[in-house]
Amino acid sequence: MATKDSDMARRDAPGSGVSSPAFGRGLWGILGPERRAIGVAMGLGAVGMACALCAAAALGGVVATLGGRAVEVPWLAGLGPWGFGALAGGLIAASLGLRTAAFTLSHLAAFRLEQTLRSELAAHLARVPLGYAITTGSGALSKVMQDDVRGLHAFVADSTPIVGRNVAAPLVSLILLVALDWRLALVALGVFAAGMTAMNLAMRDYATLRTRYDTAREAIQAAVIEFVQAMPVVRMFDDGTTSFRRYHDALNRFREVFRNWVLATGTAGRITQSLLSPTPTLLVVAAVGSLLLAHGGLDFPTLVTVLILSTGVADALMPLMWMNEFLRKARAGALRIQQVLAVPALPEPRSPARPADASVSFEAVSFRYPERTDNALEAINFTVAPGTVTALVGPSGAGKSTVARLIPRFWDVSAGTLRVGGVDVRDCPPEALASQVAFVFQDTFLFHDSLANNIRLARPEATQAEVEAAARAARIHDFITALPDGYQTIAGDRGTRLSGGQRQRITIARAVLRDAPILILDEATAFADPENEALIVAALAELTRGRTVIVIAHRLATIRDADQIIVLDQGRLAERGRHPDLLAADGLYARLWRLHEQAQGWALRTPDGGVPPGAPP
């Protein structure tokens, strides 16, 4: 559920292409509406730490008053050992209470932040060009929505109160030490400074080494994924040596990087760890303190209190060093989330209008993919009359899918105008365009939900009878009813696995149910077997009846009867016409057709066991 603020932000800045102003830049910026709660959690953590250190000082008061010495702090002067004991106890209780409150607050803020970020990301992704989501890939986007958001949650929940505590610890310890004995405070500060210098030395090349380390780790991950994903190919064509070698090489590189890291930072790191552990501080402060005890007018209770407090200075430094690492990770995650939120949304229509009919027209349309320098389409002009079939034909990479994807606005044209029903698609409200155009994808996604609901996705209010009628038209009803759970069978990643052809027919059922007057088909369907092919062809025939159809044709035989064939070549419209006219013109289409005919004639082997004539070498 999006927050009220973010909803308002979206309404205020339609199509501005900027993510919700609730979120600013950088790590602090992305904490957005939770900044206050997180700040309070840090503050409570810091005050809790200060209470714990003051409790340690109060224990010093117990020792001092037991020895019969009066404490010189005016408002503590009247306290005896019991009084100081009670004060220490009260401060420890307060410290624990504040610590718990800080963590409770930070955990609640983390949950709210996670929810807000997830809904912001989902709402934003619903508004960016669909092409962006496809190009970026579901893997990368789900990593941002899952891992990075979860990483931020963990950072806010567990680390922010600790940041407060770790910053407060050395500061408050030093203030108390100065109040007790400035000479010993200087000694403790000296050891602290030596530790800091060693830490800086150890971290000197940290950024470069860390980048190398991350790159080497990512290379291992990529090699593992490649090895696992390519398993069928590996098993077929390779005994595993090539892909396994890549994995091995990645492991070796990682070992090398790790060795260099350890060598470069090892000694300084170990010195740092030793210096920042409480022991050296205790030793040095105890040695100097003993001298002062003998000759410098220091009393024993003050020395004990100083010894307890001086370890606090050293103790806080190591966690600060680890904190640096948490911060680095949280910053990297925040940056990736902000990059997604910063992808410009599709501009909202300025003067909204609804399509008047089921026609489509490309008027001098050029298009360039965002990250490319060359145009994928160049000045394309053609018109599709309502109720007719138009086939898009051309060699691989000619721009067929790009033409098809511009119609439902996967991207906006770079130049020219694309009209649906006489209206510029940029002026067509998204829901009007969606109800006008249905796209039958090659790559069908089934949700982890019942088959009925997977079909119903096209029209959530459809009745069961309407869903079944669509499934019947898509020739998938008989298959579904033969399943033990029928329409309630769960599909999707963790559900029943359907064949490519069955999934294809579920998509066709969705399109039938949507009942959009314009249909875009990617014809390279998963014709798994002749039976499936026959069923899909029958389903498509039913689906396309009476509609405007634009088909990306890969198998030319299926589009002989198209009302219009658009032949694309390197992003340009090379030819246009009906099948016989284009054959007579003897251009690119005729050449493609001859290749197609030849391909039909090929067999894997001639009857005498040889390679058929005309087969590719």
Ligand SMILES: Nc1ncnc2c1ncn2[C@@H]1O[C@H](COP(=O)(O)OP(=O)(O)OP(=O)(O)O)[C@@H](O)[C@H]1O
């Ligand atoms: N998401 C994308 N980002 C950048 N360039 C792209 C993208 N999709 C396609 N292209 C480029 O645009 C051009 C046209 O590609 P398109 O997929 O439209 O061709 P096609 O005719 O459908 O090819 P095929 O028959 O092989 O599917 C190609 O040069 C391709 O490399």
